[in-house]
Amino acid sequence: MCGIVGYVGREEAVDFLITGLRRLEYRGYDSAGVATITPRRRLAIARSVGRIDTLEAQIAETPTPGSIGIGHTRWATHGSPTVANAHPHLGGNDVLALVHNGVIENFLSIRSRLESEGYTFTSQTDTEVIAHLIASSLAKQPAVDDMEAAAYEPLVAAVQMALAQLQGTYGLAILFRDYPEVMIAARCGSPLIVGVGSGEHFVASDTSPLAGRTDKIVFLGDHELAVITADSLRVIHRDQGHICHTIRVLDLQTDDIELGQFHHYMLKEIFEQPESITNAMRGRLDFDAATAKFGGLNLTPQQLHHAQRILLTACGTSWHAALVAEYQIEAMARLPVDVEYASELRYRNPPLDHNMLLFAITQSGETADTLAALREVRRKGYPALSICNVVGSTIANEADGGIYLHAGPEIGVASTKAFTSQCVVTALLALYFGRLHHLSFEAGTQIIEQLLQLSNQVRAALETNDRVAEIAATYAHCNNFLYLGRQYNFPTALEGALKLKEISYIHAEGYPAAEMKHGPIALVDKNTPSVFLVPHGTVYDKVMANMQEIKARGGPIIAVVSNGDTEAAQLADDVVEVPEVAEFLQPIVSIIPLQLLAYHIAVARGCDVDKPRNLAKSVTVE
Ligand code: G6P
Numbered sequence: 001m002c003g004i005v006g007y008v009g010r011e012e013a014v015d016f017l018i019t020g021l022r023r024l025e026y027r028g029y030d031s032a033g034v035a036t037i038t039p040r041r042r043l044a045i046a047r048s049v050g051r052i053d054t055l056e057a058q059i060a061e062t063p064t065p066g067s068i069g070i071g072h073t074r075w076a077t078h079g080s081p082t083v084a085n086a087h088p089h090l091g092g093n094d095v096l097a098l099v100h101n102g103v104i105e106n107f108l109s110i111r112s113r114l115e116s117e118g119y120t121f122t123s124q125t126d127t128e129v130i131a132h133l134i135a136s137s138l139a140k141q142p143a144v145d146d147m148e149a150a151a152y153e154p155l156v157a158a159v160q161m162a163l164a165q166l167q168g169t170y171g172l173a174i175l176f177r178d179y180p181e182v183m184i185a186a187r188c189g190s191p192l193i194v195g196v197g198s199g200e201h202f203v204a205s206d207t208s209p210l211a212g213r214t215d216k217i218v219f220l221g222d223h224e225l226a227v228i229t230a231d232s233l234r235v236i237h238r239d240q241g242h243i244c245h246t247i248r249v250l251d252l253q254t255d256d257i258e259l260g261q262f263h264h265y266m267l268k269e270i271f272e273q274p275e276s277i278t279n280a281m282r283g284r285l286d287f288d289a290a291t292a293k294f295g296g297l298n299l300t301p302q303q304l305h306h307a308q309r310i311l312l313t314a315c316g317t318s319w320h321a322a323l324v325a326e327y328q329i330e331a332m333a334r335l336p337v338d339v340e341y342a343s344e345l346r347y348r349n350p351p352l353d354h355n356m357l358l359f360a361i362t363q364s365g366e367t368a369d370t371l372a373a374l375r376e377v378r379r380k381g382y383p384a385l386s387i388c389n390v391v392g393s394t395i396a397n398e399a400d401g402g403i404y405l406h407a408g409p410e411i412g413v414a415s416t417k418a419f420t421s422q423c424v425v426t427a428l429l430a431l432y433f434g435r436l437h438h439l440s441f442e443a444g445t446q447i448i449e450q451l452l453q454l455s456n457q458v459r460a461a462l463e464t465n466d467r468v469a470e471i472a473a474t475y476a477h478c479n480n481f482l483y484l485g486r487q488y489n490f491p492t493a494l495e496g497a498l499k500l501k502e503i504s505y506i507h508a509e510g511y512p513a514a515e516m517k518h519g520p521i522a523l524v525d526k527n528t529p530s531v532f533l534v535p536h537g538t539v540y541d542k543v544m545a546n547m548q549e550i551k552a553r554g555g556p557i558i559a560v561v562s563n564g565d566t567e568a569a570q571l572a573d574d575v576v577e578v579p580e581v582a583e584f585l586q587p588i589v590s591i592i593p594l595q596l597l598a599y600h601i602a603v604a605r606g607c608d609v610d611k612p613r614n615l616a617k618s619v620t621v622e
Contacts, residue, residue: 009200013069020209028616029073030081036066047086072099079124092135102169102190211252266412290444291435292428298401308355323491325426333433342373363418365393461592472600484513485533496594504602524555
C-alpha cells in the first residue's frame with residue numbers, strides 16, 4: 001500500500017526511482033510519480049494514473065534529469081486516483097516536493113488554516129497539506145548563507161515544526177528546490193529505510209528496491225528524521241536530538257525479487273514452498289530434547305512455562321494461520337488459545353488473563369491493525385511476541401521478541417508461502433509449549449520426524465499443478481464457490497476461499513463443512529462448486545457425509561483427498577490427491593492445490609494475478 005523511493009548520489013536518480021517503483025508495485029497502487037531537482041535547480045515532476053509503464057513513457061517524452069529524486073506509488077485514500085492526487089506534491093511556491101505514505105487525520109483543519117494564509121491546493125490529498133505546511137515553516141526560518149555548514153538546520157527545524165502539528169502516520173521523503181544536494185526523510189508509523197551506498201544513499205519504504213544496490217540498511221524509527229546527502233547521513237530524533245544510527249547488513253538477493261521462469265510472483269512463490277518450509281524449521285529442531293528452539297523469544301523457559309493462555313492476533317491470511325495455530329497449540333500443549341482479528345482486538349478491550357502471552361502473526365510486520373493491537377496489549381503490560389517475515393519491520397522491532405519466518409520476500413499480493421511458513425512456525429511453537437508441559441519425549445520426537453518429511457510432501461503436492469489447471473479450466477466460469485473442511489482444515493477452507501476471492505474476484509465462502517447446512521447449502525446448485533478438504537483423519541467420515549449432502553443437491557464437488565483414496569473419488573466430480581500427513585500439518589499440504597486452483601482460475605479469467613484490483617500487499621492504514 002503506497003511505496004516510496006528516493007535517491008541522492010551521482011547517477012541519474014530516475015533510473016533507480018523507476019526500477020525501485022517497479023519493485024514496489026506488488027504493494028498495490030493506482031498512480032505513480034517522480035520528482036527530481038534538475039542541474040538548473042528546477043523541480044521536474046512526472047505523475048500518471050495507472051501502471052509504472054505509463055509513467056516511464058511520460059518520462060521518456062519529458063525527462064526528469066538530476067542526481068537527486070523521489071518517487072511514489074499511490075494507493076488512493078484521500079481523493080480518487082487522478083494525476084492531481086498522485087505524489088509527489090509541491091509545497092509553497094514550488095520550493096519543495098515530497099512523497100508521503102500514511103494518513104494525516106487532522107489535515108482538514110490545517111488545510112483551512114493554510115488556505116487562509118494564501119496557500120492554494122491543487123489536490124484532495126492529505127499529503128499536499130504536509131507539503132505546504134513545511135513550506136510555510138521554512139518561510140519562517142532565518143536565512144543562512146552556507147546551509148551545508150549549518151548542517152541544514154533551518155530545513156530540519158522547518159520539517160520538525162511542521163511534523164509537530166500533524167496527527168496521524170507518515171513516511172516522508174522531501175526535496176528542497178534550492179538545496180539540490182540534500183533530502184530529508186522522516187517517519188512516524190509508516191516504514192522507511194535508508195540504504196547506504198558508496199557516494200550515494202537510497203530511501204525506500206521497504207528493502208526490495210535496494211536489492212542489488214546496497215545491503216547496508218538503516219531502519220528509521222518513529223519520530224526519527226534523516227538528513228541525507230550523497231556522502232553523509234545524520235539521524236535526528238524528535239526528543240533526543242542527534243542519535244547514532246545502526247547500519248544493518250541484510251541478505252538482499254535480486255533472485256528473490258525476480259520472476260525467473262515464472263509468469264507471476266504468486267506462482268513462483270507457490271513453488272518456493274518446499275524451500276521456504278525448510279527455512280522456517282532450519283536450526284529450530286532440537287533432536288536431543290525432542291522439542292523446538294527459538295533464538296529470539298527473549299523470554300526464559302520459566303516465563304514461557306507460566307503462560308497459561310495464548311492470544312493470537314492477525315489480519316487476512318495471517319489470521320487464518322492463527323486459526324491453524326489454535327488447533328495445533330491446543331492439541332499439543334493443551335493450552336487455551338484465543339484468536340482475534342487485530343482490527344477487533346485493538347478496540348475491544350477484552351478482559352485478559354494475567355498469565356496471557358500474545359503472538360502477533362504478520363507477513364509484512366507493518367499491518368496497521370496488527371501493530372495497534374500489539375501496542376495495546378503491550379501497553380497493558382503483557383508480553384507480546386511476533387511471528388513475522390520481514391526482518392526489521394515495525395512489528396518485529398516493537399515486539400518483546402519473536403520468530404522470523406525466513407520465507408524470503410513475498411511479492412505476490414495473495415499470500416502463499418508466508419501462510420505455510422506461519423503454520424510451520426506455529427507447529428514448532430505448539431511442540432515447544434507441549435514439551436514445556438506434558439508432551440512426552442517420544443511424542444516430541446514423532447512430531448519432529450513428521451516435520452522433517454513435510455518439505456518433500458509439499459513438493460509432491462505441487463505435482464498436482466497440471467491436474468489442478470485442468471480442474472480450473474472446467475470451473476473458471478462459475479461465479480460462486482464454497483470451500484468446506486473440518487477441524488484443521490476449516491482454516492484451510494477459509495484460506496482457499498480467500499485466495500480465490502482475492503485474485504479472481506469470484507465470490508467464495510469458506511465454512512466448517514457441517515455448518516454448511518445452516519445456511520450456505522441454500523446456495524448449492526449445478527453452477528456452484530464445493531471444494532471439499534477431505535484428507536484421511538479423525539473427521540474423514542464426517543466430511544464424507546457432508547459431501548453426500550452436497551451431492552444429493554446436485555452441486556459439483558472438487559475434493560482434495562489423501563493419495564489413493566478411492567472412496568472420496570466415487571463421490572466427487574474432480575479429485576486432487578495429496579500426500580497423507582499428520583493432521584497438524586494437513587493445512588500446509590492441503591492448501592497447495594487450493595493456491596494453485598485460485599491461480600489457474602484467475603489466469604483463465606484474465607485477471608492480474610500479482611496486482612489484484614483494490615488490494616494492497618501491506619495494509620498500513622486502519
Ligand atoms: C493484506 C494482504 C493479505 C495479508 C493481510 C495481512 O490484506 O493483501 O495478503 O494477509 O494484509 O498482512 P500481514 O502482512 O500482516 O500478514
